[in-house]
Amino acid sequence: MKRKDILFQINEIxxxxxxxxxxxxxxxxxxxxxxxxxxxTHIMLVVAIEKNFKIxxxxxxxxxxxxxxxxxxxxxxxx
Amino acid sequence: xxxGDKFEExxxxxxxxxxxxxxxxxxxxxxxxxxxxxxEKGFNELVMHGNILNGFLSYFIGVRLPTxxxxxxxxxxxxxxxxxxxxxxxxxxxxxxxxxxxxxIEFKYNFKNGESKIVAKGKFQIGLLx
Numbered sequence: 770m771k772r773k774d775i776l777f778q779i780n781e782i783x784x785x786x787x788x789x790x791x792x793x794x795x796x797x798x799x800x801x802x803x804x805x806x807x808x809x810t811h812i813m814l815v816v817a818i819e820k821n822f823k824i825x826x827x828x829x830x831x832x833x834x835x836x837x838x839x840x841x842x843x844x845x846x847x848x
Numbered sequence: 849x850x851x852g853d854k855f856e857e858x859x860x861x862x863x864x865x866x867x868x869x870x871x872x873x874x875x876x877x878x879x880x881x882x883x884x885x886x887x888e889k890g891f892n893e894l895v896m897h898g899n900i901l902n903g904f905l906s907y908f909i910g911v912r913l914p915t916x917x918x919x920x921x922x923x924x925x926x927x928x929x930x931x932x933x934x935x936x937x938x939x940x941x942x943x944x945x946x947x948x949x950x951x952x953i954e955f956k957y958n959f960k961n962g963e964s965k966i967v968a969k970g971k972f973q974i975g976l977l978x
Contacts, residue, residue, distance in 0.1 A: 812950040825948065827948070828951075831949050831950070
């Protein structure tokens with residue numbers, strides 16, 4: 770799967786989880802850039818992404834992410 | 849807990865629960881308080897508040913799971929059939945997902961009445977507190 774396809778799917782997950790049709794996620798997007806991206810939302814996003822891509826992250830991997838691009842790197846490594 | 853683990857509980861919608869719900873939350877909609885109104889709407893009796901079932905769900909999550917280190921992340925419920933005073937409900941829950949990375953567990957559940965009809969069902973996600 771290509772990065773842009775993963776990014777598109779992640780964006781759809783953000784829209785659904787944040788219940789915000791207008792949210793646009795880019796590789797450089799960080800939690801601080803999105804108002805609704807708080808700690809609970811982060812958990813819901815991770816669970817939704819794990820379900821969507823049928824993968825499991827470790828807590829260490831999640832803690833290493835600085836932005837959405839790091840998240841995509843991690844998904845690709847598991848692909 | 850593991851995926852596939854199942855839990856069962858038995859609940860009864862007692863008068864004190866019904867009255868307590870009305871006293872605390874003030875939902876006195878005639879469907880719940882006027883028998884004639886309920887009959888006219890096609891129900892057999894006064895319909896109990898569906899959110900009483902959420903109270904049972906809260907009890908299950910907070911007290912009956914194998915751990916007390918728990919918090920609710922999300923829950924959803926679909927009401928399928930009316931519940932009435934003194935209905936005996938069978939509650940069934942099953943672990944359907946474990947997300948170790950964020951210490952979260954997802955369940956599906958349902959409530960069945962004495963006729964084994966599903967009166968409500970849904971999913972909830974809990975977090976395990978460190």
